[in-house]
Amino acid sequence: MSASRPTTGPAEAVPASGTVHWIGTGLSTGRTGLGVLCEQAERVVLWDRTAARAADRLAALGLTGRAEVRALDDGALESAVGAGDVLVSMLPATEHPRLLRLAIDRRAHFACTSYVSDAVAELAVAAAEAGLVVLTEAGLDPGIDHLMAHRLVGHAREAVGDTAESVEFTSYCGGIPAVPNDFRYRFSWAPYGVLAALGSPARYVDEGAERTAAHPWEATSVHRLGGEDFEVYPNRDSLPFVAQYGIPEGWQLRTFVRGTLRNAGWRAAWEEVFRTVRAGDEARTRALAKELADRYPTTEADRDRVVLSVALGVRTAGGDSWQGSYLMDLTGDETESAMARCVSLPLAFGLTRLLAGALPAGLNRAAESAEEAGRWMDFLAGHDVRITFE
Numbered sequence: 564m565s566a567s568r569p570t571t572g573p574a575e576a577v578p579a580s581g582t583v584h585w586i587g588t589g590l591s592t593g594r595t596g597l598g599v600l601c602e603q604a605e606r607v608v609l610w611d612r613t614a615a616r617a618a619d620r621l622a623a624l625g626l627t628g629r630a631e632v633r634a635l636d637d638g639a640l641e642s643a644v645g646a647g648d649v650l651v652s653m654l655p656a657t658e659h660p661r662l663l664r665l666a667i668d669r670r671a672h673f674a675c676t677s678y679v680s681d682a683v684a685e686l687a688v689a690a691a692e693a694g695l696v697v698l699t700e701a702g703l704d705p706g707i708d709h710l711m712a713h714r715l716v717g718h719a720r721e722a723v724g725d726t727a728e729s730v731e732f733t734s735y736c737g738g739i740p741a742v743p744n745d746f747r748y749r750f751s752w753a754p755y756g757v758l759a760a761l762g763s764p765a766r767y768v769d770e771g772a773e774r775t776a777a778h779p780w781e782a783t784s785v786h787r788l789g790g791e792d793f794e795v796y797p798n799r800d801s802l803p804f805v806a807q808y809g810i811p812e813g814w815q816l817r818t819f820v821r822g823t824l825r826n827a828g829w830r831a832a833w834e835e836v837f838r839t840v841r842a843g844d845e846a847r848t849r850a851l852a853k854e855l856a857d858r859y860p861t862t863e864a865d866r867d868r869v870v871l872s873v874a875l876g877v878r879t880a881g882g883d884s885w886q887g888s889y890l891m892d893l894t895g896d897e898t899e900s901a902m903a904r905c906v907s908l909p910l911a912f913g914l915t916r917l918l919a920g921a922l923p924a925g926l927n928r929a930a931e932s933a934e935e936a937g938r939w940m941d942f943l944a945g946h947d948v949r950i951t952f953e
Contacts, residue, residue: 574694576924577670579917580647581605584640585630586662587653588620590751591676591702594899595946596907601629603915608643610635625898646670649917651910655753659683667693672917676702676910678799684926691925700928701913702906703869704736707943708821709929710909710936711873711889711950712808717933719877722885725811727877732808732816734873735786735795737824738902741866741894746859747829751867751902754856755849761840762848765797768819773802779822780837783830788872788890794829797822807928814877824870868894869901891950905948912942 583604585597588611601607607630611617617632633639644650648671652662659675660682666673667686672695679687679699687697700706712734740749750757765779776782779796786795801821810816839851861867874888895901909929916922916938930936940950 574692574924576696576920576922577647577672577694579649579672579920580645581918582608582645582648583651583914583918584608584610584644584648585651585653586610586635586640588617589653590900591903591906592620592624592653593903593907594624594626595904596909596911597624598626598629599908599911599946600914601626603911604918607631608633610640641665641669644669644671648672649674649914651675651914656680660686663687663690663697666690667695670695672696672698674698674701674910674914674917676700676706676906678705679926679928687926694924696917696922696924696927698913698917698922698927701910702929703902703909704871706909706929707891707905707939707948707950708734708736708871708873709808710939711871712804712875713930713933713936714940715873715875715887715889716808716810717936718887719875719885720809720811723877723879723883726813726879727811728815728880729817729876729878730810730814731818731876732810732820732874733786733818734821735793735824736871737793737795737869739824739826739868739870741868743826743828744859745832746855747826747832749859749861749865749867750856751861751900754852758836758840758848758852758855760798761836762843763799765799765801765822767797767801767821768816771815771817778837778841780830780833785827786824786872788870789892792827793870794825794827795822796825807931809932824872866895867900867902868892869905871905888953889950890953891948893948908943908946908948909939912939 609617609630610633612635614632614634621627650662650666650671650673652659652675656677663673663686667690690697765776767774776797783794783796786793797820801819839848871891876886878884893901930939
């Protein structure tokens with residue numbers, strides 16, 4: 564799509580048909596979220612490489628008979644998707660553009676939990692012109708963290724206004740073992756992806772200045788929550804979220820960082836990983852990722868834990884101040900992992916909003932206002948995702 568292409572702006576959204584195609588049955592497909600969707604949508608179709616795999620996943624989730632199962636045979640999905648349907652990609656982010664193109668071709672809506680890539684953002688323009696909703700960043704991180712941030716910014720603006728001499732914002736999220744092992748981690752998704760992510764620089768604001776950590780783990784610090792110590796480090800590029808969260812231009816940022824949370828002792832336990840990632844040898848990194856995944860797999864006996872902390876403190880030149888924080892700390896059980904619940908539940912609520920016609924055509928994230936974020940958080944609270952505010 565060239566920069567000179569004329570745009571007509573978002574069209575009126577195509578009415579949702581009530582059919583949702585859920586593509587992929589990995590570890591983020593949770594019992595609670597998919598169950599909610601099966602209750603609310605007229606029809607849910609679960610797609611996997613084979614129909615048997617999809618049926619097995621439904622059975623494991625206790626949802627047999629609640630959704631149809633289909634195999635991703637050549638041309639099957641293309642033939643099945645109709646106008647107004649919703650196509651949900653639970654596949655790796657590299658697959659989202661392909662599926663979004665299919666959705667646009669079939670005049671269907673699209674949803675995923677991943678960050679907005681350049682390719683998805685570009686395709687979302689065409690979707691908007693066709694009256695199609697593109698729902699993104701609607702999982703845990705990104706997703707629930709956005710809800711917390713919008714609510715905090717909204718509260719702070721009501722309290723102190725749009726001018727402040729010092730603003731400190733932090734957002735840290737991590738999927739960790741409920742009972743830490745010596746490695747302080749267990750692999751629950753692509754092992755190489757976990758290691759490779761550490762090779763990407765992180766950009767953030769610290770002590771009032773923009774900083775870049777070429778090796779994010781070198782910026783690790785201790786973060787205390789509820790009397791427990793964790794280790795946190797910046798991740799990706801935090802700066803675009805200043806505008807996304809509606810931070811007023813009159814707020815002077817002293818700290819603004821979005822990052823990853825790990826069990827205490829993580830940095831010391833991962834020294835071998837850091838040496839390998841720093842060396843930049845992809846083959847060696849892949850080999851180490853496989854070795855570590857074999858050594859520290861997530862088993863049926865393990866319980867995962869998700870910790871998400873978002874905090875905001877604002878002080879004005881006149882001495883007025885406001886501070887608040889949200890904390891979510893959830894441990895999985897024998898019926899569902901914490902990660903699956905925290906990813907699939909907000910996605911399911913976003914899909915119900917889409918099915919109800921509450922989302923405009925074009926690009927949408929989990930929530931883009933304090934009011935809408937409140938609706939999502941009320942829904943999560945009603946499904947035992949406890950979020951505390953201080």
